[in-house]
Amino acid sequence: MNVLLTCAGRRNYLVKFFQEALKNRGQVFASDFSADAAALQEADKSFVLPLVKQSDYFDKVAQICEEYQIRLLIPLIDLELPLLAKQRERFLKIGTLPVISSPTVVDICYDKWATFEFLSGYGLAVPKTYLSLAEARKALIEGIISFPLMVKPRWGSASVGVVTAEDDDELDIAYRFVSKHIPRTSLADANAIDAQRCILIQERLSGQEHGLDIVNDLEGNHVTTFVKRKLSMVIGETDRAITVEDEKLKELGHVIGQKLGHIGNLDCDVIVNQNGCYVIDMNPRFGGGYPFSHMAGANLPAALIAWANGEKPDMSWLKVEANIMSSKCDRLVTNLRNI
Incomplete structure (x- = not known):
């Protein structure tokens, strides 16, 4: 069995873990957009691929899977998950099993507002979360929440664009900063899905x-x-x-x-x-x-x-x-x- 780790970056430990698990019964392949990525230096075979958002990315991945008889496809970054989830059947047809959840599950996790709604819908404890400054300010006035608060992208990953606000002035500054910052990051396309409601204000919990x-x-x-x-x-x-x-x-x-x-x-x-x-x-x-x-x-x-x-x-x-x-x-x- 052969395994492909995509967007492997510096996750050399996962290359090693899969190599050890295979016990010489297959190979571990790794891909990344950079030939200098650390994980690519220790995989059994490595590939430089386009960025995930480029139109030919999954064509290249599918070509590798078919040519090298990849059985397990392991995506490693959030940006790839919603795209791969929609391509799952394509890979199954060539004998590759993507370890990817359904588009619905991926969306629940990637969209942090959907995460809040999913968890609270089952009665699980979550930080109080708001989709607008007006809603957050109303909750502050009513004493439902208090500072400090977190301001962050609705579709988020790796703490990109996450800012803490300690008072009302900082809340304004943080909200404006995140609004300007998101379009300059890898999260720009995802947050463009609902550009008017792409910032969350959330209570910061201690513990x-x-x-x-x-x-x-x-x-x-x-x-x-x-x-x-x-x-x-x-x-x-x-x-x-x-x-x-x-x-x-x-x-x-x-x-x-x-x-x-x-x-x-x-x-x-x-x-x-x-x-x-x-x-x-x-x-x-x-x-x-x-x-x-x-x-x-x-x-x-x-x-x-x-x-x-x-x-x-x-x-x-x-x-x-x-x-x-x-x-x-x-x-x-x-x-x-x-x-």
């Missing part, structure tokens, strides 16, 4: 942040949830974390996994405080927190390979040992090949 890997099988059935307590963040991504045994958070993952019905991993962020467990974000892909689960014994790459082969995964791959603390670090990769 301990946790990361969940909510694991569903390839049919969308919930299997397990891995829980980590975040210890440090860098540019919106978990940098240090410790695995924990928390039945309340595992049950939360179970409910979300069942109700959402996503495919594969759902990277989910939760704030825990004295008032409850608040879901603040969901992304239906491998997230920056997964390596901490892997270091504690999980092996989702092996489970995905088994499911794709019609096999039952080893149950040890779907468990983590509690109290395992791990930290990320940078390392250098020499570019030795022509890609």
